[in-house]
Amino acid sequence: MRKWLVFLFLSIVVMGLTGSALAQNKVRLTIESWRNDDLKIWQETILPAFMKKYPNIEVVFAPTAPTEYNAVLDTKLKAGTAGDLITCRPFDKSLELFNAKHLDSLNDLPGMNNFSAVAKAAWSTDDGKTTFCVPMASVIHGFLYNRAIFRELNLQVPTTEAQFLQVLQRIQQTGKYSPLVMGTKDQWEAATMGYQNIGPTLWRGETGRQGLIAGTQQYNKGGFLQAFEALAKWRPFLPRGYQALAYPDAQNLFAQGRGAIYPAGSWDIATFRQMNPRLELGAFKPYTFGTASQCVINDHPDIAIGLNSASKNKEAARTFLAWVATAEFAQLYANALPGFFPLANVQYTVSDPVAQTFLSWRKECQASFRTAYQILSRNANPNNENDLWNASAQVLNGTFTPKQAADYVQSRLASWYGPQKGK
Amino acid sequence: MKRKPFPWHVVVFLAPAVAIYSLFMIYPLIDSLILSLQNKDPDGAVVFVGLQNYQTLFSSENWSKPFWNAFWNNIEFFLYHMLIQNPVGLLLAVLLASRIRGGWLYRTIIFTPTILSVVIVGFVWRLVLNPAWGISQGILDAVGLGNLNQPWLGLENTALPTLSLISVWQNIGIPMMLFLAALIRIPDELLEAARVDGASAWTVFWRIQLPLILPTVGIVAVLTFVGNFNAFDLIYATQGALAGPNFASDILGTFFFRTFFGYQLQPGDPYMGATVAGVMLLIILTGVLIYLFAWQRRLQNIQF
Numbered sequence: 001m002r003k004w005l006v007f008l009f010l011s012i013v014v015m016g017l018t019g020s021a022l023a024q025n026k027v028r029l030t031i032e033s034w035r036n037d038d039l040k041i042w043q044e045t046i047l048p049a050f051m052k053k054y055p056n057i058e059v060v061f062a063p064t065a066p067t068e069y070n071a072v073l074d075t076k077l078k079a080g081t082a083g084d085l086i087t088c089r090p091f092d093k094s095l096e097l098f099n100a101k102h103l104d105s106l107n108d109l110p111g112m113n114n115f116s117a118v119a120k121a122a123w124s125t126d127d128g129k130t131t132f133c134v135p136m137a138s139v140i141h142g143f144l145y146n147r148a149i150f151r152e153l154n155l156q157v158p159t160t161e162a163q164f165l166q167v168l169q170r171i172q173q174t175g176k177y178s179p180l181v182m183g184t185k186d187q188w189e190a191a192t193m194g195y196q197n198i199g200p201t202l203w204r205g206e207t208g209r210q211g212l213i214a215g216t217q218q219y220n221k222g223g224f225l226q227a228f229e230a231l232a233k234w235r236p237f238l239p240r241g242y243q244a245l246a247y248p249d250a251q252n253l254f255a256q257g258r259g260a261i262y263p264a265g266s267w268d269i270a271t272f273r274q275m276n277p278r279l280e281l282g283a284f285k286p287y288t289f290g291t292a293s294q295c296v297i298n299d300h301p302d303i304a305i306g307l308n309s310a311s312k313n314k315e316a317a318r319t320f321l322a323w324v325a326t327a328e329f330a331q332l333y334a335n336a337l338p339g340f341f342p343l344a345n346v347q348y349t350v351s352d353p354v355a356q357t358f359l360s361w362r363k364e365c366q367a368s369f370r371t372a373y374q375i376l377s378r379n380a381n382p383n384n385e386n387d388l389w390n391a392s393a394q395v396l397n398g399t400f401t402p403k404q405a406a407d408y409v410q411s412r413l414a415s416w417y418g419p420q421k422g423k
Numbered sequence: 424m425k426r427k428p429f430p431w432h433v434v435v436f437l438a439p440a441v442a443i444y445s446l447f448m449i450y451p452l453i454d455s456l457i458l459s460l461q462n463k464d465p466d467g468a469v470v471f472v473g474l475q476n477y478q479t480l481f482s483s484e485n486w487s488k489p490f491w492n493a494f495w496n497n498i499e500f501f502l503y504h505m506l507i508q509n510p511v512g513l514l515l516a517v518l519l520a521s522r523i524r525g526g527w528l529y530r531t532i533i534f535t536p537t538i539l540s541v542v543i544v545g546f547v548w549r550l551v552l553n554p555a556w557g558i559s560q561g562i563l564d565a566v567g568l569g570n571l572n573q574p575w576l577g578l579e580n581t582a583l584p585t586l587s588l589i590s591v592w593q594n595i596g597i598p599m600m601l602f603l604a605a606l607i608r609i610p611d612e613l614l615e616a617a618r619v620d621g622a623s624a625w626t627v628f629w630r631i632q633l634p635l636i637l638p639t640v641g642i643v644a645v646l647t648f649v650g651n652f653n654a655f656d657l658i659y660a661t662q663g664a665l666a667g668p669n670f671a672s673d674i675l676g677t678f679f680f681r682t683f684f685g686y687q688l689q690p691g692d693p694y695m696g697a698t699v700a701g702v703m704l705l706i707i708l709t710g711v712l713i714y715l716f717a718w719q720r721r722l723q724n725i726q727f
Contacts, residue, residue: 183577185577186663241577244553380689383688399668
């Protein structure tokens with residue numbers, strides 16, 4: 001036994017030595033990331049595909065826990081020990097790194113023209129001129145529904161607000177199922193899966209979102225006010241006691257088949273597949289309105305990857321980044337992580353049919369993302385994103401009228417944000 | 424006469440406690456107070472601003488409104504403990520002190536929630552009160568009051584009372600134990616003499632037991648006060664850092680947490696956070712000083 005162990009140990013040492021001898025002419029890249037959940041996917045699927053194509057580059061995926069990532073990365077960057085490739089959080093966190101000269105500009109990277117301006121916005125300077133991370137994936141908002149319940153009640157998938165409300169009414173009349181499964185206790189669902197889900201169609205997507213940043217549009221006017229009004233119409237269809245239902249409660253209700261429609265983010269697909277594999281899941285996109293018939297989806301940028309300015313292997317790192325912008329990467333990533341959609345305008349197919357449905361909306365609709373994420377939430381108090389959570393939850397709780405909610409959010413934004421001052 | 428040598432042993436014995444207390448309590452306290460007197464100028468450099476942060480906290484509407492909301496909520500939270508937890512705790516202690524059968528069992532059961540983690544308590548109560556599958560609905564249905572059930576933690580006028588009562592439920596063991604310890608110390612002769620004189624249990628309580636445990640009543644009150652104005656964990660575990668709905672359950676602890684550490688997209692502001700902490704210190708200090716001067720001094724002569 002002992003002998004065998006010694007032999008095993010020696011052979012490992014020998015293999016290690018020859019391995020590192022072979023690696024002498026190999027360039028080694030390290031990726032910093034907070035996605036420790038995805039370690040296996042990177043090690044077994046994504047990186048082998050890259051290294052097969054570029055045998056002289058070795059890539060190591062070195063994740064930290066999500067809650068510690070920002071602090072650990074900051075420390076490593078300051079000490080000069082951070083990896084060559086940095087996974088980028090969206091918006092201000094990465095902009096901070098670029099401004100501190102920790103990230104290189106990637107404007108001239110081959111493949112960057114595969115991304116639209118909306119896709120790049122989360123990792124670009126405020127003027128949109130410089131992009132410093134290659135967008136990897138976004139999450140898309142929409143509605144999930146229980147196909148078995150729709151079949152049983154003989155319902156059609158709604159595409160307009162009128163149809164949507166009619167379907168909800170029909171489900172309510174039968175009294176067997178909760179028509180619309182969402183709670184307001186955690187507040188963020190009301191804003192993220194409610195207001196920011198159906199809203200972009202009403203405020204004409206990017207036109208509205210950029211109008212807010214420029215100060216030409218207001219939360220208490222036009223599409224932004226209409227979105228609060230549209231949200232208020234959900235109120236009678238929420239489950240009993242929704243004011244005290246948290247996010248996991250709503251997920252459980254829907255997974256158990258006790259509710260028909262679930263306002264969702266695409267990451268929920270994987271959750272429901274796991275919670276109840278027999279649930280007959282379907283999806284439909286945010287409905288349109290009589291006054292706003294062009295659909296706009298909330299295609300929210302979530303994850304990207306950039307180049308450490310202090311890297312010693314920039315050439316190899318840029319090769320990897322250019323590969324991230326290709327269709328091959330998109331294909332691998334989308335199927336390994338259903339619900340996270342690569343942002344590149346390249347052809348890729350996903351095998352999960354519901355994820356496929358979400359993805360197909362990109363072709364039919366325009367895209368925008370959550371209004372408070374770029375620039376508008378830089379202030380600590382009042383904070384635009386927190387205000388939207390509170391206002392949206394209160395509209396659904398019936399303690400704010402849509403107009404009150406819109407005025408509340410607008411006046412607090414105008415209290416500190418220059419372009420909105422006095423509006 | 425020989426001068427007494429300097430009592431070095433006293434210094435040696437005190438040193439570890441003084442050093443540890445200074446390092447981990449006094450120094451952070453002073454450092455936090457200094458932080459509250461600083462802020463960043465537009466270029467991002469840290470500057471001394473005097474009391475300006477405190478002025479902002481009380482005069483700017485964006486700060487003063489949430490602050491006073493948290494303050495009054497905190498008073499309400501405290502009153503629930505003072506008016507329910509402590510009197511009921513006293514009642515339980517008197518009952519247990521009368522040597523009822525199985526007293527040790529009741530004592531253990533009532534004290535058990537106190538040793539549970541707040542996270543567990545918050546989680547359990549969230550399940551009990553859950554509108555979708557909580558047992559509160561079933562219990563009320565069983566007594567025919569099913570339609571009285573409310574989403575207690577989700578409504579603005581019931582969230583804070585509900586959380587206060589959960590906290591009372593969890594912590595009632597502490598005043599009970601303190602009162603019980605004081606009651607047991609009362610010499611039996613006093614109680615027996617009173618009974619021989621024909622005093623009812625009611626008279627014994629008001630004329631003998633209560634006056635003799637008054638020092639404990641004071642200590643329990645001040646412990647409740649300090650504990651409640653430092654409270655944070657139960658609200659955070661049950662309602663999250665936004666202390667919803669619409670900040671109806673926001674108390675000073677959660678307000679401080681959001682300000683100092685930030686939340687979701689809200690960036691943290693250590694300077695204003697330290698300011699809130701400074702005001703909390705002042706409030707607690709005031710309460711403790713009132714206790715020391717108005718209550719404890721008058722009690723010094725009561726002895727048995």
